[in-house]
Amino acid sequence: MRVSSVAALCVLGLIPTLTPQQAQAAVPTRVGSGYVIDLATNPAGDEAMLMYLDNHLNMGVSTRHDGGSWSTPHPLGQVRAGLDIGADGVATVAYGTDEGVSVVTGSGATWSEPISIDPTGSNVHACPDVDVNADGAAVIAYPAGSDATARAVYRSAAGVWSAPKVWSKEPDGTTLSGGLEAVLDESGRATVVWGQNKFGNESLATATADSTGAFSDASAWPVGSSEFELGANDNGQVALTWPEPGTESTPGAVAVRVKQPGQPFGETETVALAGESGRIGQPILSVGPSSVAVGWTVYEERPDGPEAQWLRIRTRGLASGAWSSTAGVASMPTPQWGQVLDNQRLVPGPNGTFLTTWVEGDQGTPLLRARRILTAGQLALQPAFTVHASNERLAYSDGLFDTPYALAGSAGPGGATLAWSNFDFGPTGPEDFVFTQVIDGVGPTSRIAAPNAVRLLPKRSIPVTWTGTDSLSGVASYDVNVRIAPVDGAFAAAKPWLNRTTSKSKTYAGLRGRTYCFQVRARDRHENLGAGSPEKCDAVPLDDRDLTRSSGWTPTSVSGAYERTALTAIRKGASLKRVVLAKRITLDAWAGKGRGTVEVWLGSKRLGRVSLEANRTTRRHLTFAVASVARRQTLKVVVVSSGKPVRIDAVGASAR
Numbered sequence: 001m002r003v004s005s006v007a008a009l010c011v012l013g014l015i016p017t018l019t020p021q022q023a024q025a026a027v028p029t030r031v032g033s034g035y036v037i038d039l040a041t042n043p044a045g046d047e048a049m050l051m052y053l054d055n056h057l058n059m060g061v062s063t064r065h066d067g068g069s070w071s072t073p074h075p076l077g078q079v080r081a082g083l084d085i086g087a088d089g090v091a092t093v094a095y096g097t098d099e100g101v102s103v104v105t106g107s108g109a110t111w112s113e114p115i116s117i118d119p120t121g122s123n124v125h126a127c128p129d130v131d132v133n134a135d136g137a138a139v140i141a142y143p144a145g146s147d148a149t150a151r152a153v154y155r156s157a158a159g160v161w162s163a164p165k166v167w168s169k170e171p172d173g174t175t176l177s178g179g180l181e182a183v184l185d186e187s188g189r190a191t192v193v194w195g196q197n198k199f200g201n202e203s204l205a206t207a208t209a210d211s212t213g214a215f216s217d218a219s220a221w222p223v224g225s226s227e228f229e230l231g232a233n234d235n236g237q238v239a240l241t242w243p244e245p246g247t248e249s250t251p252g253a254v255a256v257r258v259k260q261p262g263q264p265f266g267e268t269e270t271v272a273l274a275g276e277s278g279r280i281g282q283p284i285l286s287v288g289p290s291s292v293a294v295g296w297t298v299y300e301e302r303p304d305g306p307e308a309q310w311l312r313i314r315t316r317g318l319a320s321g322a323w324s325s326t327a328g329v330a331s332m333p334t335p336q337w338g339q340v341l342d343n344q345r346l347v348p349g350p351n352g353t354f355l356t357t358w359v360e361g362d363q364g365t366p367l368l369r370a371r372r373i374l375t376a377g378q379l380a381l382q383p384a385f386t387v388h389a390s391n392e393r394l395a396y397s398d399g400l401f402d403t404p405y406a407l408a409g410s411a412g413p414g415g416a417t418l419a420w421s422n423f424d425f426g427p428t429g430p431e432d433f434v435f436t437q438v439i440d441g442v443g444p445t446s447r448i449a450a451p452n453a454v455r456l457l458p459k460r461s462i463p464v465t466w467t468g469t470d471s472l473s474g475v476a477s478y479d480v481n482v483r484i485a486p487v488d489g490a491f492a493a494a495k496p497w498l499n500r501t502t503s504k505s506k507t508y509a510g511l512r513g514r515t516y517c518f519q520v521r522a523r524d525r526h527e528n529l530g531a532g533s534p535e536k537c538d539a540v541p542l543d544d545r546d547l548t549r550s551s552g553w554t555p556t557s558v559s560g561a562y563e564r565t566a567l568t569a570i571r572k573g574a575s576l577k578r579v580v581l582a583k584r585i586t587l588d589a590w591a592g593k594g595r596g597t598v599e600v601w602l603g604s605k606r607l608g609r610v611s612l613e614a615n616r617t618t619r620r621h622l623t624f625a626v627a628s629v630a631r632r633q634t635l636k637v638v639v640v641s642s643g644k645p646v647r648i649d650a651v652g653a654s655a656r
Contacts, residue, residue: 096124178226195226415441
């Protein structure tokens with residue numbers, strides 16, 4: 001599936017040769033010298049990249065499979081080209097020359113001979129637009145001929161090419177403008193859209209093809225600008241956006257039309273208004289499995305500097321007309337001269353998400369930034385992150401700083417791949433290089449390594465350790481939450497303990513008579529937050545002072561004891577009590593020569609009889625398993641010996 005628009009990049013270029021390079025996930029990979037034009041991927045992660053070679057005259061196409069190495073480019077010559085890649089990993093490349101429009105297919109080092117699909121389509125005026133579905137059917141749209149007519153060709157899943165469909169211009173001054181794009185769904189239905197101009201009056205024209213490749217006649221509607229962006233999903237849902245320039249009486253706006261499978265485009269929807277003091281730039285659009293995202297930049301004049309800039313976005317479900325509230329993606333409210341907020345892109349990501357990318361900062365050293373857009377239920381934005389920080393002036397054409405980055409993006413099974421050109425220094429001096437990076441779309445996995453059991457040791461500190469793994473961009477930070485329950489009650493809701501920590505361990509300072517359950521979520525370098533780990537718990541026991549004691553007990557200060565205190569009794573029947581909600585009980589007591597015996601009870605059930613007789617003085621930590629389900633009952637420690645000292649240090653109870 002090809003999700004980027006190549007029209008703006010087709011006339012740009014630079015550069016020598018691309019060399020095979022192993023892809024790397026965590027940081028951008030400098031693949032080789034070249035100037036990227038377009039990028040396409042399929043659900044299996046196979047990718048094809050179109051680029052200019054040697055002095056922006058000759059084009060070439062490179063492929064890779066399953067995140068491996070990019071192949072040496074297959075040369076196409078001095079052409080204007082477009083591409084897509086099929087489910088089988090084979091790329092379809094259409095290109096125009098003075099002799100007409102031809103197609104080659106292949107991958108790696110294996111490519112077919114050129115097939116002429118429109119020998120009359122000479123003088124191709126822009127890069128052809130190519131879309132291939134999972135069955136191998138394809139549609140190719142392009143403006144060609146001496147009169148620059150809109151044309152399209154259809155390839156069936158069996159590989160049979162249709163005759164070119166030519167939508168002739170009306171003989172009344174109508175000319176093509178604003179590009180020409182095509183999309184194809186999994187049922188084999190195609191939609192073609194192009195811009196038109198008649199004596200300064202703009203319109204958008206559209207036509208369709210059924211699964212046999214039979215194209216319809218065109219229909220059109222008036223617009224304020226024929227510069228548009230088209231997107232579609234495999235279900236046959238199509239969306240189209242364009243800017244409506246403002247007038248003295250009306251502000252500029254972003255307009256959208258949505259098309260359901262087998263139906264014409266719906267009515268025009270206004271997504272955004274520029275406001276009285278602003279203007280709207282070219283909108284961007286992406287269509288996911290169930291929703292559409294539209295982004296745009298608002299420019300507002302400032303009296304003391306260049307225009308302020310805001311990149312904004314809205315989404316809506318494709319089956320309904322309810323747009324989300326507007327969200328701000330990036331902003332430059334007080335830019336300095338030479339600073340940019342430019343080259344915005346939108347691509348779909350996994351699980352109904354979208355990825356938006358843009359360039360910001362000084363023209364000489366801008367940043368390529370990205371931000372993921374979540375659309376489940378309500379529009380939400382993950383924090384922005386930097387994909388690439390340029391230390392040199394970026395790619396330009398013929399000395400004109402047209403585009404900070406020549407940027408293309410495409411959605412893959414694990415996220416999105418970005419490819420861009422960046423002015424850098426090579427072995428022979430400054431040149432342009434192609435960079436690629438997979439933008440991770442899947443959160444890391446993580447786990448709590450310790451505690452690994454509820455031990456109720458007589459101390460208030462709980463050492464907690466955790467770890468995480470992310471095979472693509474790597475783990476950047478962790479969020480650790482904790483749930484707390486009192487000794488006689490239920491757990492409260494989880495609350496944050498650590499946020500965006502880069503550490504993997506920390507000691508939690510607990511309170512007596514509390515159970516603590518810890519959960520970790522790892523965040524990768526592309527701001528994806530993984531699922532919460534299973535909880536791991538530990539508890540802090542009660543001190544002797546937290547227990548209700550009968551007569552016969554004497555408080556004692558003991559070095560080395562929990563909280564430095566203990567209770568001592570020699571009278572038979574002396575008891576300690578506390579209501580608890582527990583399925584695990586512990587007892588910490590001092591054993592030694594001549595010591596007595598106690599019984600531990602929970603409600604009416606005796607948990608155990610413990611003799612504290614020992615050859616030498618030592619502390620004992622005893623655990624009693626109560627039941628699989630915690631119940632609220634009275635815990636009791638009773639002295640059952642007579643005349644022998646019993647020293648109790650702590651009692652623990654936990655519902656985990």
